[in-house]
Amino acid sequence: MGRLDALATRRFDLLVVGGGIVGTAIARDAVLRHLSVALVEQEDLAWGTTSRSSRLIHGGLRYLAHGDFRLVRQDLHEREVLLRTAPHLVHPLPFLVPLYRPRSRWWLGMGLTVYDMLAFDRSLPGKRWLSRQEALQIEPALRPQGLEGAFLYYDAQAPYMERLCLENAIACAQGGGVVLTRCRAIALRVHRGQVLGVEVEDRLTGERGQVEARVVVNALGPWAEGWLGEALPRPRRPLLRLSKGVHLLLPSLTRHALVLFSPQDGRLFFVLPLEGCSLVGTTDTPFAGDPASATAEPGDVAYLREGASLAVPGIQDAPLYTTYAGVRALAFTPTRRESDVGRRHRLLDHRREGAKGLLTVLGGKATAARAIAREVVDTACGLLGWEAESRTARTLFPGAPRGEWKAWLPFQEAFLHQQANLPPTNARHLARLYGERSAEIALLVAREPSLAEPLCPHHPDILAQVRYAVQQEWALTPGDFLLRRTLIGLSPCRGLDALDKVVSEMGRALGWSPAEAQCQREGYLQEIALWNTPRV
Ligand SMILES: Cc1cc2nc3c(=O)[nH]c(=O)nc-3n(C[C@H](O)[C@H](O)[C@H](O)COP(=O)(O)OP(=O)(O)OC[C@H]3O[C@@H](n4cnc5c(N)ncnc54)[C@H](O)[C@@H]3O)c2cc1C
Incomplete structure (x- = not known):
């Protein structure tokens, strides 16, 4: 029996293309609503942007600075949901924000107060100011010169973000869904304005086949626009801006996660603990080309190393173990620089373009994947005439312990x-x-x-x-x-x-x-x- 046979024998309610955190979250939500679901991924689960993120489950101080309170509130709520439903993979993480002269403590304090207020349903402690002495005591790696003190606040980390994605897929399969990796969606099949399914290629054998589905969701992250261009070849306004983000993996240099500000452009970036190492990132620069080809350039490394070493001098000469680069898919906004573009997702319904039953997800953070999935599956249920509420806010992930x-x-x-x-x-x-x-x-x-x-x-x-x-x-x-x-x-x-x-x-x-x-x-x-x- 060929691998494609599992996809060819029936007509699915929903076919998800793309096995990143968003696609797999959609598949999990849909299966929990008793829809029949298939998911195809061209490489491996989480192989795309999902495995190249900062691995934070957070509202995002950066987005607070942009005044996007709705996004921050939504994601702080998602943080709580994930801490509850996947406690083996999502853990509280204390952050220090060291304050060096002449940066004002007032603005930062205000921002963190608002962050706490937006997380009104939180289980994590609120922010606290630490004197210079207290800050150096708990984080001796900090440069003492010019240090005023530090804020301590809490967010969450999914060090194994890939496994969060994987557990979505496991939940999908446990509910009877079919998940196929190394299987590429090639062409959309449409008849008289109604989506029929997708032609796929098994990348292990080269075999091609059809997957029939009443609703198809394009959850291809940075590949979404390119695929759509081939699936529905007609001119349209740009949908995505792509932005590259680089991380450096160094020996463990700090005891805490740090929030730092780049001396070059004032951007916020992190030093994060990751499995006995320090992860420093990220950058945010325009990207064009195949997202799979994104790599760290010497300029990216210098930007992060120089910025971080102002607060943690040990970073300047620490050996660089490796780097990784990922490509953000940002829902298009015409003018601003990449780091100013909002992280909110957009959901497109292509019925007006002659493809009823095709939905596309643009942008969105990994933290928001469950909320995005709920919206997508709500819309899909509308198209299918199926009434069922999302159950993901209360359903434990497959590996979640049945206890505290x-x-x-x-x-x-x-x-x-x-x-x-x-x-x-x-x-x-x-x-x-x-x-x-x-x-x-x-x-x-x-x-x-x-x-x-x-x-x-x-x-x-x-x-x-x-x-x-x-x-x-x-x-x-x-x-x-x-x-x-x-x-x-x-x-x-x-x-x-x-x-x-x-x-x-x-x-x-x-x-x-x-x-x-x-x-x-x-x-x-x-x-x-x-x-x-x-x-x-
Ligand atoms: C540097 C960086 C740091 C980030 N840090 C954070 C963070 O700390 N917290 C946070 O919440 N978010 C963060 N994000 C954002 C987050 O990583 C992304 O929003 C999220 O991973 C996107 O997931 P996705 O499923 O939409 O896309 P992807 O993970 O890219 O998944 C799309 C998948 O589609 C597959 N695919 C492509 N073409 C085809 C095809 N034709 N057929 C089948 N499959 C196909 C790809 O192989 C890929 O696996 C960060 C992003 C970057 C770049």
Whole structure:
């Protein structure tokens, strides 16, 4: 049976094209409303912008400065929903905003007060002013000269944003939806103004097929406008502005997340903790071309390094482990510079263009994905004549613990240790990454103890995760596993120390020949080469 057969045998209510955080959130919402759903992704889940974000679940101080109170309020609410429904993947994160002379404390204090007010339903503590001495005590990496003090406030982080996206897809599949990766949507099929479905190509075999669907959602992020141009070839006003954002991965340099302001243009950017490293980002510059080709340029690295080192001097000479670049899709506004363009999404219904049943999502932050999905599926339900309310605000993600996170974590660690004899470090890591589903990995180990073998000396990940990723999480290449099911590839060793074991375990599970295994190894090296450190 070919991979496309699962898509060809029935007519779906909804076909989502694009497996980023927005597309998968739509698929999850729709399945929870009992619609029949298919999702196709040309590469891997979260392969696009979703895996290249700052990984914050936040209202966004930057958008507050732009006066976009509605967006900030919506996303602060979404932060609460995610802290509740995906506590294994979304965690509170304390931020420091160090204040250096001559920046005014008044404006910043006002802004953070408004931020707190907009988060009136929050579970996180409100902002607090720290004296210079207190700030240096809790964050000794800060440059003391000129420091007035710092604000301490809370937001949230999804270090494994890719897994949030993945868990949307898992929820979709659990509800009977079909998710197919490495499957590209090629052409839209329309008859007499009504969408019939999409022609797709299996990128593993080159086979082509039709997917019939009553509603098709274009959730292609930065690829959305290009695809639409081919699907509905008629002149239209520009829909998107693309903007590149770069991050630097450095050794861990601070104890806290920091909000800093660039001395070059006053833009706000972050220094964030990420799995034992510091992530510095991001930039916001115009981008043209294929979003897949975005890379960090020496100028991007210099901008971030110089800006950050004014507050954290250690950043100037810290070794650069790697960089990554992503492309934001911003709903088009004609005049302003990229960092001033709003982050609010737009939903287009193409019925007036002769394609009833086609919807396009433009822009929107990852934090807002659930709210965007609710609106999209509400509209789709209208087109389908189906009445059902969104259930995502109250439904737990598939791995979410059925209990309070802090109490659950040590309990689960002990359980994993007991079931599969996993050492505490590995057990804790698995519980954090997979939540309740970590028990399924422990079961693999209990049945086959050799799967407890560590993948490399400096990560707590084990061989069983590779097997599980292939069997349960759509992983088809080493990059899928090292960069998007785990963050092993986003660490000083870039995943190279684990590569042989990953290739050999995946090869066993997927039946690779030695030549195919070699090809996959080279494919991974090419994939991380795009993220390479530019020479500066
Ligand atoms: C540098 C940076 C930092 C950011 N930081 C944050 C943050 O901290 N918090 C936050 O909330 N938001 C953040 N964002 C925004 C957030 O990352 C994006 O809004 C979000 O990831 C967009 O998701 P998406 O699903 O719309 O797009 P994508 O993740 O790009 O998904 C689109 C998918 O479509 C697939 N595709 C393309 N063409 C086809 C085709 N023909 N057929 C099938 N599939 C196809 C692609 O492979 C891709 O996987 C950041 C963005 C950037 C660039």
